[in-house]
Amino acid sequence: MTHKVAILGASGYTGAELVRLISQHPTIEIAALSAERKAGMTMAQVFPHLRHLELPVLSKIGEIDFTGIDLCFCALPHKTSQEVIAALPQDLKIVDLSADFRLRDPDEYEKWYGNPHAALAQQKEAVYGLSEFYREEIKSARLVAGTGCNAATGQFALRPLIASGVIDLDDIILDLKCAVSGAGRSLKENLLHAELSEGYHGYAVGGTHRHLGEFDQEFSKIAGRPVKVQFTPHLVPANRGILATVYVKGDAQTIHQTLATAYADEPFIELLPFGEAPSTRHIRGSNFCHIGVAADRIEGRAIVIAALDNLTKGSSGQALQNANLMLGEEETTGLMMAPLFP
Incomplete structure (x- = not known):
């Protein structure tokens, strides 16, 4: 058909x-x-x-x-x-x-x-379009709202940890780097090559980024009480990719095992071996999200890093994943292409 x-x-x-x-x-x-x-x-x-x-x-x-x-x-x-x-x-x-x-x-x-x-x-x-967590609702939905690309990256790193209670919900720091295609195709002076190349900078500093609305909504829903993360995005001179580095209080091995259990059957979420960090160069052009966990030198703290392509898994790939569910197709159809490298 x-x-x-x-x-x-x-x-x-x-x-x-x-x-x-x-x-x-x-x-x-x-x-x-x-x-x-x-x-x-x-x-x-x-x-x-x-x-x-x-x-x-x-x-x-x-x-x-x-x-x-x-x-x-x-x-x-x-x-x-x-x-x-x-x-x-x-x-x-x-x-x-x-x-x-x-x-x-x-x-x-x-x-x-x-x-x-x-x-x-x-x-x-409207049904929130994070496929891995709203799969059944999406199947029967008429209107699905795709997530923000920054919001998706942070949620893949944090949702299972908030749901399982293995981290301190009042001490979550999310440091995120996003490629320039996340700002769209319209002409903007600050996105000109001479303005952007050879450096990167934070923006929407101090909690003004719109994707915080999604974090507040989704994390608070999971926890059953208000959860607010400290979040700063940065614009990097690359075409594609998001790298989210999340600092949390919790046991790193427990965090890694929690993510391993949560994503064991997810075709697009790859949890790396403990201590290994993901890179945007390894997910470019694909619908995969790579997640890594490492112990911090400070006892009782851990670092979770997630990487995805903002245009694919963060937007259009996610949209096609949702469409597959809505149309009764296998969720992975048309989306299992390998990342582009180098």
């Missing part, structure tokens, strides 16, 4: 990544592609690395006939996404890659994103 899909916002990095992944999927066919400012152009013109594929011409969303389309990927900016999704057919399955439906509480959305939510009915039905 072939499933027909549409990709809205196909001219961005996550849209192009979806096209790349779906081109190798045996049962999903791309029936429509949208890009408002590049309507009428081909994907080969926008992304020459995809010129070998036979793809629909880019169109405006209003020009798409959703009849016969089984699922829609929305790779649109936040705020735009909620308005578009509210107007889509009610029987259409949707995987949203924006931030618009990640937070369940409308007040929390307004707090972190600065404007009232414009699609409250859809927000109520």
Whole structure:
């Protein structure tokens, strides 16, 4: 059986990544592609690395006939996404890659994103799209909200530890490095090569990063009480990858065993041997997340490091993983490609 899909916002990095992944999927066919400012152009013109594929011409969303389309990927900016999704057919399955439906509480959305939510009915039905932890809910969902790439990386490192009670919930420090593609494709002065290369810097310092809303929501839900992590992201001059270094209080061997048990049957989560640290170069272009655990020199403290590709496991790969679940396909279909190296 072939499933027909549409990709809205196909001219961005996550849209192009979806096209790349779906081109190798045996049962999903791309029936429509949208890009408002590049309507009428081909994907080969926008992304020459995809010129070998036979793809629909880019169109405006209003020009798409959703009849016969089984699922829609929305790779649109936040705020735009909620308005578009509210107007889509009610029987259409949707995987949203924006931030618009990640937070369940409308007040929390307004707090972190600065404007009232414009699609409250859809927000109520949305399922949080961290596949490994919401698998059963995703299977029956109409609307799935993909996680933030930073939020996904931190959660893979911490969710099992919070759930099992093996770390101090009031002393969690999350230091994260993210590649520049996480900022999107639009032109920004601070992302020019001369502004970014040969250095890296912290941003949203002091607890202002929007993905903290996801950490607060998910970690507090697991623990059954408020949990707030200390979080600082850094922008590094690389195209792809996120590396999250988490400092916690707890026994390192117990932490490693807890993660080993939690991820024993997960096809995309690889726990490294104790003491080994992951690298973004070993997950590039793949849907894998590598996690390492080491004991700190200070007794009773441990370091957990997680690495994933922000465009794949952190966004478009996760979106396809969710779509597989929603369409009744094997979860790993089209996603078991090896990482690119070097």
